[in-house]
Amino acid sequence: MLKKIVISSLLAITPVAALANPPPCAANWPAAAPGDLLATHVEDLGGDDTFNALKSKKGKIFVVGTTNASGFDDMVVAKYRHDGACGLELDPGFNGGLPIVFDFDLDPNAPFNHNSGTWIDLRRIDTDDDGIKDDHEIYAGGTTEMGQGILVKAGVAKFLSDGSPDLSYGGGPLGGGLPVPGSSILACSVDYDSVADGFVTSEGEAIFAGQSANGPGGLGGRNYDFYSAKMDPTGSPAPWANGGCAVEQYGGLLNGWDATEFAVSTMDFDGKVLSVGAASIVNSGNDIQLIRYLSDGAYDPSFGNGGVKTTSALTLGPPAYYLTVKDAALAKLFNLRRIVVVGRGIDWGAGVIPVGSAIDMFIIRYLEDGDIDMAFGTNGFIRSDLGLTSIEPKAVTIDRWKRTIVAGEYGNPGPQGDNGIFVARFDMFGNLDATFGVNGVVTTNGRENVAEIGIAHDGKSIFVVGGSPVGSLDAMIYLFKG
Numbered sequence: 001m002l003k004k005i006v007i008s009s010l011l012a013i014t015p016v017a018a019l020a021n022p023p024p025c026a027a028n029w030p031a032a033a034p035g036d037l038l039a040t041h042v043e044d045l046g047g048d049d050t051f052n053a054l055k056s057k058k059g060k061i062f063v064v065g066t067t068n069a070s071g072f073d074d075m076v077v078a079k080y081r082h083d084g085a086c087g088l089e090l091d092p093g094f095n096g097g098l099p100i101v102f103d104f105d106l107d108p109n110a111p112f113n114h115n116s117g118t119w120i121d122l123r124r125i126d127t128d129d130d131g132i133k134d135d136h137e138i139y140a141g142g143t144t145e146m147g148q149g150i151l152v153k154a155g156v157a158k159f160l161s162d163g164s165p166d167l168s169y170g171g172g173p174l175g176g177g178l179p180v181p182g183s184s185i186l187a188c189s190v191d192y193d194s195v196a197d198g199f200v201t202s203e204g205e206a207i208f209a210g211q212s213a214n215g216p217g218g219l220g221g222r223n224y225d226f227y228s229a230k231m232d233p234t235g236s237p238a239p240w241a242n243g244g245c246a247v248e249q250y251g252g253l254l255n256g257w258d259a260t261e262f263a264v265s266t267m268d269f270d271g272k273v274l275s276v277g278a279a280s281i282v283n284s285g286n287d288i289q290l291i292r293y294l295s296d297g298a299y300d301p302s303f304g305n306g307g308v309k310t311t312s313a314l315t316l317g318p319p320a321y322y323l324t325v326k327d328a329a330l331a332k333l334f335n336l337r338r339i340v341v342v343g344r345g346i347d348w349g350a351g352v353i354p355v356g357s358a359i360d361m362f363i364i365r366y367l368e369d370g371d372i373d374m375a376f377g378t379n380g381f382i383r384s385d386l387g388l389t390s391i392e393p394k395a396v397t398i399d400r401w402k403r404t405i406v407a408g409e410y411g412n413p414g415p416q417g418d419n420g421i422f423v424a425r426f427d428m429f430g431n432l433d434a435t436f437g438v439n440g441v442v443t444t445n446g447r448e449n450v451a452e453i454g455i456a457h458d459g460k461s462i463f464v465v466g467g468s469p470v471g472s473l474d475a476m477i478y479l480f481k482g
Contacts (some may be wrong), residue, residue, distance in 0.1 A: 029085040033482040035423065035437030037444060038086040042468070043097060043475040045069045050467035051475045052451040053119050053197075057136065059084065060091065061454070063465055064117035064140045065475055067101060070191050075102040075117035076475070077159065082456060086479055104144040104155035104183050115155065118209060119198040125161075135161045139200040141208050143193070144185060152192045156206045156231055157183035164377050170235030184235040185335030188227045188245035194262035204233035207240075209275045211469040212247050226289070228275050230297065241297030248291065255378070260429045272300055276341055278325040286323040287312050288341060292372060304370035311372070311472065316345060316362055316383050323362070326408070327452075331365070331398040333428060338373055339366040342396040342406055360385050363404060363430070377430030386410075386424055386441050395453040396463075399482065407453040407464045410443070420445040423453070423464065423480055442480060455482065 034040055043049060049070035055062045061080040066073050079094035081087075090097050105113045138159040145152050157180070158169040165182025179185045187193060189212045198208025212227035226248045230240035237244025259431040273293040278286045288311040292303035299307025313323050324344050331338040341364045362383045365376035372380035385391050393408035404426040411419030422443045425436040432440030450466040462480040467473045 001255065022185070029481070034435055034481055035425070035442040036481045037442065037478060038481055039088060039395060039479040040079070040468075041088045041477040041479070043078070043099065043477075045101070045475065048473040049076065049475040050449070050451065050473060051076075051465035051477065052142075054452050054454045054463060054465045054477075055120050055122055056082075056454045056456055057122055059456075061088070061463060061477070062122065062138060063475075063477070064120040064142070065451075065465070066116040066142075067475075069101070069102075072103075073114035073116055075104070075115045075140065075155075075157070076100065077102060077117065077120065077138065079163065080477070082461065084456070084460070086347075088477060088479060093162060100159070100163055102140075102157055102183075104157065104179055104185055110158075114145040115142060121198070121200040123200050123202065123204055124220055125254075126418050135312050137161065137166065137200075137204070139198075139206050141198045143194055143195050143210075152194055154178070154188070154193045154208060154210070154229060155183055155196045156184045156186070156198075156208070156235065158235065168234070170231075184231060186229055186231065186237060186244065188229055188247060191309075192224075193227065193229075194482075205238055206231040206235075207273055209277075212245075223345050226275070226277055226291075228273065228293070228297075239296055241293075246293065246297050271295055274328070274330075274339065276325055276328040276339075278323045278343065284414070288323060288325055288343070289368065290339070290341075292370070302369065309366070309370035311364065313345065315364075315372075316381060326393050327395045329396045329398050329404075331402065331404070333402050337368040338376075339368070339370075340364070340398065340404055341366070342393045344392050359390050359392070361391050361406065361408070363393075363396070363406065363426070365404075365430070375429065382426070382430050386422065386439075386457060388422060388443070391422070394450045394466075397453050397455055399455050400459040403433060404428075404430070405453060405455070407450050407463060409450050410446070411445075412425075419448070420466065421448045421450045421466070421478070423462065428463055444478075447477065448478075 019211050045067040047067050049067040051063045051065035053064050059082050063078050065076045067076050078098050078099035079091040081089055081091045104115050117140050120140045125137055141156045143152055144155045160166055161252050167181045169182050170179055170184030192213040195208050196209040196210040200206050207230045209225040209228040210388050211226045229245045230238040232238035272469055275291045277289050279289045290309040292300040326343045328341045331340055345360050345362050360383050365373040365379040367373050372467040374380050388410035391410045392404050395407050407423045409419055420443055424441045425433040427433050448468040452465050454463045460482045462482045464478040466476055468476045
């Protein structure tokens with residue numbers, strides 16, 4: 001049963017008790033080995049569904065994704081309770097124990113809206129004015145397409161701890177459309193602003209990033225620039241570079257970023273914002289770009305070269321690689337801060353990607369100032385296919401023991417593809433952790449896809465979200481022993 005959000009309804013918070021029916025695997029939890037897949041949770045919302053991002057906080061798992069159960073794509077937000085072992089269930093105190101299905105745009109003249117959720121984050125708040133932050137507000141962001149994919153805009157929605165919308169947030173016609181109360185729509189360009197990732201600051205400012213473009217779509221049409229944007233605590237554009245948006249042209253060329261392979265992560269870094277992506281002059285190999293901004297959207301002069309760090313594909317060794325960045329994470333190694341970037345490389349050769357090209361995963365670790373951390377892997381990076389075919393890492397996180405954990409897909413994608421998911425764990429120096437799975441790697445084989453990875457607050461559980469074609473495409477949460 002789906003429950004679309006009802007603006008006039010405010011739900012009461014239900015006290016959370018122990019799980020009513022502990023799963024059968026609970027008895028096996030103490031004997032399970034690190035890397036064992038102990039549970040999969042399927043969420044069938046009535047259409048093609050997938051979870052795209054997650055946030056875990058003290059036994060609670062918050063997820064965001066997409067469903068087309070209504071006939072059009074809507075954003076999905078849900079909250080689960082985790083019992084510390086392998087039990088996972090929807091939280092009855094959040095939206096009545098049902099996922100929220102959300103459409104950013106109320107405009108009756110835009111009936112072909114397609115909404116997707118790509119990031120979710122939490123902001124701690126004090127609910128009883130005693131000076132102790134004891135609950136969370138939920139921010140979820142993504143894209144809304146108005147006009148059958150022609151106009152793609154960024155959206156941010158804010159929910160209270162019980163899952164009801166914060167009706168004081170947003171609601172203004174920012175960049176077109178009529179945002180649902182409790183959300184805002186932002187346009188940095190005329191035609192296209194997708195969202196790859198985002199977060200919320202402790203002050204309630206939503207910061208997100210993705211691709212921005214003007215001009216017609218389609219092959220050979222628009223090329224894409226990188227952009228980042230900031231919303232203030234009310235859901236209005238905040239002072240950030242140029243009117244709430246910072247649009248970057250790689251190499252100084254307008255629309256000069258590669259149009260086909262691009263991803264961005266943004267995160268709060270001591271009050272600064274770090275954005276990571278892969279960029280190129282059109283029809284050339286990719287470089288990895290890291291940009292760090294100050295709180296007003298200006299470049300941070302203490303990072304890289306005036307705020308920008310470029311890592312050439314040639315850094316990873318021959319052959320030259322066509323790189324795509326999939327995710328990034330911050331690591332605190334004792335008192336040292338590090339930046340970990342994960343992605344995929346494909347043989348570029350003489351300007352074309354040859355059939356049967358080698359496909360490797362890469363992980364690069366940077367120092368806080370943007371220099372490569374030479375103490376990690378080989379000269380600061382790892383490049384490997386993990387013994388798998390067509391490997392594609394999708395997400396990275398760092399656990400409390402400073403270990404790097406990567407999740408992704410491998411095999412031959414497609415409706416009839418024989419693909420599965422993998423999870424790999426590396427120690428703090430970049431060596432595969434032999435205590436995890438088989439020589440540091442765990443695989444499944446069920447035509448699944450992966451979107452994001454997270455870790456329980458105690459470090460003992462690893463969550464991977466995505467989708468799996470069980471009949472139709474269903475949203476999935478995979479639970480591995482950490």
